[in-house]
Amino acid sequence: MSIEATIPALAINGERLWQSLTELAAIGAYNDAATGLVGINRQSLTDEDGEGRRLVIGWMEEAGLTVTVDQMGNIFGRREGIEPEAAPVMAGSHIDTVATAGAFDGCLGVLGALEVIRSLNDAGLTTRRPIVITAWTEEEGVRFGTDMLGSAVAAGRLTLDYAYNLADEAGLRFGDELDRIGFRGDRPVLLEAPHAYVEAHIEQGPVLQQRGLAVGVVTGVQAISWQKVTLLGRAAHAGTTPTELRVDAGLAAAQIIVHARAMVNSGKYGQLRATVGHIRTAPGLPSVVPDLAEITVDLRNPDDSLMAQAEADLAEFLAELPTSQPGLRVETKRMAKTTAVPFDNNIQDTIAGVATNLGFETIRLMSGAGHDAQEMAAITPTAMIFIRGQYDGISHNPREYSTPEDCTAGITVLGNTILELAA
Ligand code: HGY
Ligand code: MN
Numbered sequence: 001m002s003i004e005a006t007i008p009a010l011a012i013n014g015e016r017l018w019q020s021l022t023e024l025a026a027i028g029a030y031n032d033a034a035t036g037l038v039g040i041n042r043q044s045l046t047d048e049d050g051e052g053r054r055l056v057i058g059w060m061e062e063a064g065l066t067v068t069v070d071q072m073g074n075i076f077g078r079r080e081g082i083e084p085e086a087a088p089v090m091a092g093s094h095i096d097t098v099a100t101a102g103a104f105d106g107c108l109g110v111l112g113a114l115e116v117i118r119s120l121n122d123a124g125l126t127t128r129r130p131i132v133i134t135a136w137t138e139e140e141g142v143r144f145g146t147d148m149l150g151s152a153v154a155a156g157r158l159t160l161d162y163a164y165n166l167a168d169e170a171g172l173r174f175g176d177e178l179d180r181i182g183f184r185g186d187r188p189v190l191l192e193a194p195h196a197y198v199e200a201h202i203e204q205g206p207v208l209q210q211r212g213l214a215v216g217v218v219t220g221v222q223a224i225s226w227q228k229v230t231l232l233g234r235a236a237h238a239g240t241t242p243t244e245l246r247v248d249a250g251l252a253a254a255q256i257i258v259h260a261r262a263m264v265n266s267g268k269y270g271q272l273r274a275t276v277g278h279i280r281t282a283p284g285l286p287s288v289v290p291d292l293a294e295i296t297v298d299l300r301n302p303d304d305s306l307m308a309q310a311e312a313d314l315a316e317f318l319a320e321l322p323t324s325q326p327g328l329r330v331e332t333k334r335m336a337k338t339t340a341v342p343f344d345n346n347i348q349d350t351i352a353g354v355a356t357n358l359g360f361e362t363i364r365l366m367s368g369a370g371h372d373a374q375e376m377a378a379i380t381p382t383a384m385i386f387i388r389g390q391y392d393g394i395s396h397n398p399r400e401y402s403t404p405e406d407c408t409a410g411i412t413v414l415g416n417t418i419l420e421l422a423a
């Protein structure tokens with residue numbers, strides 16, 4: 001259905017946005033053997049992350065923003081409004097990546113917000129409310145084990161102490177790494193509620209592409225549960241040890257992986273999704289029965305009560321596991337847990353109205369991935385704009401891709417939404 005487009009109150013410069021995305025994507029670039037493409041590995045608080053942060057801060061300052069960094073390393077760029085004491089409109093996302101990333105997850109939201117500032121400057125527009133753009137720390141959670149970490153502390157769900165004491169696989173503490181890259185800021189981390197928060201993000205799923213739409217309005221985020229499960233058995237010779245004498249940690253890990261998918265297939269837990277993304281056995285040798293296995297279990301569900309039932313099912317299965325291998329020990333460690341979060345209807349309507357005025361047909365859809373916006377929703381009216389991804393919306397993979405046209409469309413919607421909220 002074509003909609004009469006009106007000239008955008010704010011036109012953004014899509015080429016400049018694409019140039020910034022390309023420049024940032026060069027930091028942490030690597031040749032990905034699995035896809036033959038250039039991927040990005042810019043995990044939080046690494047040297048590469050520090051380099052990316054300094055590049056983005058330089059751009060923020062060039063755009064005339066006042067930049068501050070808080071105790072979690074969250075970066076804020078503030079553009080003054082006619083009423084400096086009015087609560088600001090905030091927009092942003094994250095620039096840390098998973099280890100096998102594309103160029104858009106998070107970065108499109110941060111650099112898109114920056115492009116809005118640059119375009120407001122070009123247009124000589126001043127808004128009533130101040131505008132603050134942000135880059136949150138450790139959104140992915142893949143290095144320190146808890147996702148949306150920076151925004152969760154800023155919005156008060158997690159404590160600074162909890163965050164500082166998280167450690168990565170090498171045992172390096174979050175707080176120490178933050179110091180090491182020079183981003184433990186002195187701005188107090190607890191955020192004063194802004195007027196509103198809007199986040200633009202690549203969809204990371206197939207819906208917009210299937211519907212032939214460039215832009216979507218996000219209604220909320222599903223619940224997330226991350227656990228690390230460690231299985232302790234008994235090392236033994238793979239040849240001489242009779243099966244009945246074995247306590248095989250690797251077998252136990254495999255049983256859990258199969259059970260996770262069985263929970264999904266059972267239909268008992270609605271639209272449950274389950275992923276064991278990390279598996280490590282020790283000693284990891286062909287002729288030794290593993291006495292240790294470590295896996296992560298990622299559960300997602302749009303319904304909190306069905307999530308709770310799925311977690312209970314998994315817990316019961318883990319408790320039962322030693323009966324099939326007496327002597328097996330099972331240890332679990334909570335890594336992340338967030339509830340389903342609905343986004344603000346008024347902000348959703350504002351985004352949808354702006355998109356319509358710009359000539360973009362949209363749909364409303366829930367996010368399968370977690371986002372910083374779900375943390376901000378606890379303290380201010382919040383919603384998100386999804387931008388179509390290509391190739392079935394593949395993400396957390398170097399094949400992640402959105403076209404320059406779709407990025408321009410989505411960030412034009414972001415810019416005009418911010419303009420409306422800051423008026
Ligand atoms: O895990 C997630 O959904 C997000 O990418 N942190
Ligand atoms: Mn993201």
Ligand code: MN
Pocket residue numbers: 098105140369396
């Ligand atoms: Mn991600």
